[in-house]
Amino acid sequence: MNDAILQIRDLVVGFPGRPLHQPLSLDLPAGSRLGIIGGNGSGKSTLIKTLMGQINPYQGSYRWQSGVRFGYVPQENQVDLLYPMSVGDLLNMGMIEDLPRWRRSDSASEAKLRETLNEMEISPLRETLLRELSGGERQRSLIGRAWISKPTVLLMDEPFNSLDYGFKEKLWRIFAEWRSKHPLTLILIDHDLNRVLNQVDYLAVLGPEGSLCGSAGEVVQAELLSRAYGAPLHVHRENGLFQVHFL
């Protein structure tokens, strides 16, 4: 083995007596991008939680390279909004191990905080309570929290939810910039096949009828995708980009 940051062998996630998809196997190289797609209830979020170690696999196994640092953007905000936490507090959660124990902050932490606030374009919201944010502002804050500690693996569950179109496009550029400066493996879930297809190196398509896992070039074939989705679809390339249409 190799420089695979993640090895998956015949992995199935699910609940007792209820597997959610067909077995998956993959060696994911460090620094690559994996997209996880599938219909509602196909096990996408469960797969990510399994890979984070929060749920035991239904079947099969996975192994992370040692020394991996995780960042995670959940599908929905899970921070209890009863807590009067500000955006600054939320980002501090992401770098708790870097904060001084007896002081509020230090220059290094403060610099990281400012940098991340700027990248997410939420600097004016630093002192704003989370419960007073719009959905999009909260989503940017959650992405900032996941990123601030410079993880080596960034797991994101539908990170584009609630974001306006302009920032969605910008987010891909931000990911590319992060990957250019820092060793980063991206694993993201999205229900929008076309949004993810052309931005990732590897795809895992989850479906009860069939699941696929492999390089994007291998997986993006009409017959294979139709079987996985359980619905006929058409794949074509336009200007070098894949487009998928359900028939």
Add this chain to the structure above:
Amino acid sequence: MSTGRTAYFRFIFYSLISGLLIFAGYALRPVESSLFTESWGLWREPILAGILCGLIASWLGIYVLLNRIVFISLGIAQGASFGIFLSFLVAAAFGITLHESPFSLLAGLAVALAAAFLFAGLRRGRRLPDESLIGFIYVAASGLTLLIGDRVAEGHHSIDDLLFGNAVAVGSTDLAILAGTAVALFLLHFAFRREFLYSSADPEFMALRGLNSRFWTFFLYFTLTMGITFSLKTLGGLPVFALMVIPPFISLKATQGLRESFLVSLLLGATIPPLGYFYSYVFAFPTGASLIGVACLFTIASFLEAPITRRLAERKRAR
């Protein structure tokens, strides 16, 4: 954490309310108020103990409210009471009179910790609402206390004081123990403030950051139990419950940040007990009830304060 204009305003507001209450006491009962001041030496230890209990309860109460376990202090208090009864019963079986022995407090603490950990463990399953779990612990401890209560011939007066608050009989040893407990709790909570807060605000994310949420939850419950049990011995069950609920409730109603929440709650926790003692003396109210009455007056005042604080915060954001 934000602390700014709104925090200053709230500090000033509640300080003024405290001043107003003192003034009202002096205006309505000038003779008794003067006697209270002259007999300060008699009240010094109880008031200091009350302040320490108020600080402990109002700080821990923030976690209690944010974790939505408001009645946990009653459950733990009832568990502690049962532990104390049990210690008297066991001692009596060996022909020992406990009276004011620290053994009874340790027994109460042990049972209270068991109750708190039981709750924390059951809560993790998340199949039942928290109130039902607390209710179970409260009812079970109360029932068990009643079962053995009749068999405890000695010490009912001490136990009554524990349950209903004998906030005036505080010796220097009790005060020293309480001060030590307060210092230890505050040091622990300050040192691990982020672990306590973040692991309960988003346990899933913090588990990914390497924080053992289960450990920090149990540790939080441990400190809650220590704070409640030691405060019980000074103030009694209902006043401790009131201080654990009302200052945080007032603070969180209009708070603009975490730091402000704790500071305003602490201010109220330090102010309500001495005012309660003052009113108790001046108007001849029972001490515990007087403390709760003063807390309720602050709650009424908070309905005036909260809209102003929110308006100040909105204006600050608009700039």
